[in-house]
Amino acid sequence: MxxxxxxxxxxxxxxxxxxxxxxxxxxxxxxxxxxxxxxxxxxxxxxxxxxxxxxxxxxxxxxxxxxxxxxxxxxxxxxxxxxxxxxxxxxxxxxxxxxxxxxxxxxxxxxxxxxxxxxxxxxAPNFSIGAILMMKFAQEAAKYMPHVEIIEYHGDQKLDAPSGTSIKTAELIAQTRQELRQGNPEEKETIEGARGGYYEGFRIHSVRLPGVFAQQEVIFGGNGQTLKIRHDSYDxxxxxxxxxxxxxxxxxxxxxxxxxxxxxx
Incomplete structure (x- = not known):
């Protein structure tokens, strides 16, 4: 048909x-x-x-x-x-x-x-098979490394921030990670927004620059180690x-x- x-x-x-x-x-x-x-x-x-x-x-x-x-x-x-x-x-x-x-x-x-x-x-915030796998891997990693931040990169003409992909990633992480407010409890932003958008205790950062296509990095931190899960789209x-x-x-x-x-x- x-x-x-x-x-x-x-x-x-x-x-x-x-x-x-x-x-x-x-x-x-x-x-x-x-x-x-x-x-x-x-x-x-x-x-x-x-x-x-x-x-x-x-x-x-x-x-x-x-x-x-x-x-x-x-x-x-x-x-x-x-x-x-x-x-x-x-x-x-x-x-x-x-x-x-x-x-x-x-x-x-x-x-x-x-x-x-x-x-x-x-x-669908993202149709890329690689991006979907990145989200799934991040969701799994959050079970074991709950300290996490997301950095997403797009061109300077993108209309929404954060991206739909980063929001979907955050939602998936939140399904396997109890809310945990990260960072120093006395932390103060000397420039508003410097720490990014707040979601369930962690942060999402949106980069908007000419020459950038679409990338996202999910960074997990633990004692003496970090894990980075990154997806890059080129076309x-x-x-x-x-x-x-x-x-x-x-x-x-x-x-x-x-x-x-x-x-x-």
């Missing part, structure tokens, strides 16, 4: 990679692409390829209303993500959300909506096997899943 896919944010750096991935897989069919700056053009122009017969539209609603999509992949911006996911489910389309910024309450509501419509969906193509798997997997379950690690099998 061919899966019809709509790509939202198709002219973005991740969106273009998704378009390429869909077009390269005979089991997938691109039926809609949303990119306001390319509206009216053939979707092939997004990736510098030949004409493919899919006209780019300017709005999310046009894609939802006019395309017979089974799945929509969204790499847009955090303030639109929830509305896009909700509208997609209501239209009978399974949402694969690469955009982060969802609250726990929104995730619960979207899960209930997916259950109601008997659709699968995914909110957006590295996320596409995960996106491809998510698109296909969403056809086989019901509910909104938070975290790619839950559908890796």
């Amino acid at each position: 061919t899966i019809n896919v709509a790509v939202i944010g198709a002219s973005g750096r991740m969106g273009k990679e998704v378009v390429k991935m869909v077009l390269s897989d005979p089991e997938l069919q691109l039926v809609a692409a949303v990119a306001p700056s390319y509206a009216g053009k053939d979707a092939g122009e997004l990736i510098g390829s030949k004409t493919i017969g899919v006209t780019v539209v300017a709005t999310f609603e046009e894609a939802i209303n006019n395309a017979q999509a089974d799945v929509m992949v969204d790499f847009t911006v955090p303030h639109l993500a929830y509305a896009h996911a909700k509208r997609s489910i209501e239209a009978g389309i399974r949402p694969i959300m690469g955009t982060t910024g969802f609250t726990p309450e929104q995730i619960t509501e979207l899960d209930e909506l997916c259950q109601q419509h008997q659709l699968g969906g995914l909110i 957006r193509a590295g996320y596409m096997p995960g996106v491809n798997h998510a698109v296909k997997k969403a056809m086989s379950y019901t509910g909104m899943v938070y975290g790619f690690e839950h559908i890796m099998d």
